[in-house]
């Protein structure tokens with residue numbers, strides 16, 4: 305039953321045709337068959353942010369929801385498979401660890417696997433190796449191998465989890481094609497003004513530079529950092545998190561492919577931030593995310609170019625941003641999805657996930673013209689909490705460092721933390737406890753990989769880790785490690801898998 309005076313939404317307007325706009329359009333295109341018009345306005349003149357190439361496994365759910373054939377998607381976007389992220393030089397210069405997707409080992413009688421591993425390590429009776437040795441995605445990544453997981457839960461291969469690296473422009477084009485096939489109407493034009501209802505203050509139409517006006521009942525702001533609707537028109541304030549995440553600029557440049565196709569993203573810590581390396585089928589995406597308070601633009605650009613493995617395919621492009629988010633992501637009849645709502649730097653490749661999260665929650669709470677304030681508040685509550693949870697996970701990487709070789713790392717190592725992260729760290733520091741909050745994106749396995757990878761050793765472990773006699777624990781760990789190693793060794797290489805299933809057509813590399 306609707307609230308008094310409210311009815312069905314019949315006109316949805318999406319402003320912006322970047323990754324956020326076309327993901328939203330593809331998801332909402334299913335409404336068209338039910339008589340809802342979905343219009344997307346974008347401006348070629350303005351263009352898109354054009355980066356955003358690494359993803360996390362939740363994207364598979366989005367693809368499934370849209371009925372996308374995965375091999376066709378990989379070919380169309382020149383994608384590769386991603387089993388995790390390798391972090392180099394984050395704890396100390398020369399150190400490296402992997403944050404893999406998937407799980408570590410197998411829990412025993414309700415005791416988390418990492419507790420058994422910690423107990424074995426503490427016993428001094430034989431080196432259990434690194435926690436990554438017990439995660440199939442990590443071992444396969446190190447060996448440069450890939451296969452899709454098995455659907456059989458008894459198989460070790462069922463524990464593998466993966467995501468993609470793809471070309472952001474090709475991804476938007478792929479989704480545009482899907483959305484247009486399903487009846488989404490694309491309008492080329494530049495929005496120059498936003499009309500609002502004088503009483504309610506909600507948005508009624510957007511005005512284009514050529515004089516056209518596009519009216520609607522529900523407006524999705526996918527206008528990128530400009531935040532034309534939520535920020536400019538509805539004046540929802542932005543809260544900056546720059547004191548925790550000081551990086552505010554990036555240089556990005558593609559380079560020629562060289563060497564084997566690694567099935568993981570690389571994030572290398574640098575003097576005033578970090579550099580990404582994202583392998584695609586036709587090129588490698590590279591960037592340096594840095595704090596402009598700690599390094600000047602030219603020095604950051606030089607560091608990026610000096611660190612490339614292959615020849616640069618063009619001039620580096622600069623991007624500017626501030627970490628943070630709008631205080632509400634849904635206001636009146638407008639929802640901001642993508643960069644218009646907030647930005648967290650790409651260290652854990654979470655922006656596209658947050659777009660997806662915004663879309664699925666919008667679908668769950670799809671409004672009528674009454675725009676229930678209770679539902680809007682619920683949307684804001686869960687989305688804002690998710691932003692904070694992701695923020696905390698990213699801050700952890702910066703803070704948990706022993707580096708003091710530059711003012712940037714000195715700042716990160718000594719900064720005060722958000723309370724939510726501080727209490728997570730305290731729980732970990734005692735008996736290595738990790739709990740997943742409701743709706744939290746990152747699993748305990750992710751936290752464990754990064755906490756141990758960043759060198760935060762707990763003082764002790766769960767007393768229940770003595771669930772197995774010591775000798776049996778050692779045999780169990782050795783067995784798990786061996787099974788994982790053999791399974792990874794039997795997989796095809798990443799290149800072989802792609803060549804066999806989903807090689808992209810030859811493309812211009814830039």
Ligand SMILES: Cc1cc2nc3c(=O)[nH]c(=O)nc-3n(C[C@H](O)[C@H](O)[C@H](O)COP(=O)(O)OP(=O)(O)OC[C@H]3O[C@@H](n4cnc5c(N)ncnc54)[C@H](O)[C@@H]3O)c2cc1C
Nearest residue numbers: 320321322323324352353356358495528642643650655656
């Ligand atoms: C350096 C960097 C690296 C990143 N790497 C990753 C990554 O690896 N993984 C990840 O998940 N995310 C990453 N992101 C984030 C990711 O790029 C974005 O989340 C994603 O591209 C979505 O952007 P968007 O669609 O919100 O905005 P945009 O791509 O900026 O699109 C905005 C759209 O709005 C339109 N528009 C703007 N103003 C007007 C107007 N007046 N009239 C009409 N149209 C208008 C534009 O034309 C465009 O179509 C990265 C971001 C940055 C800055």
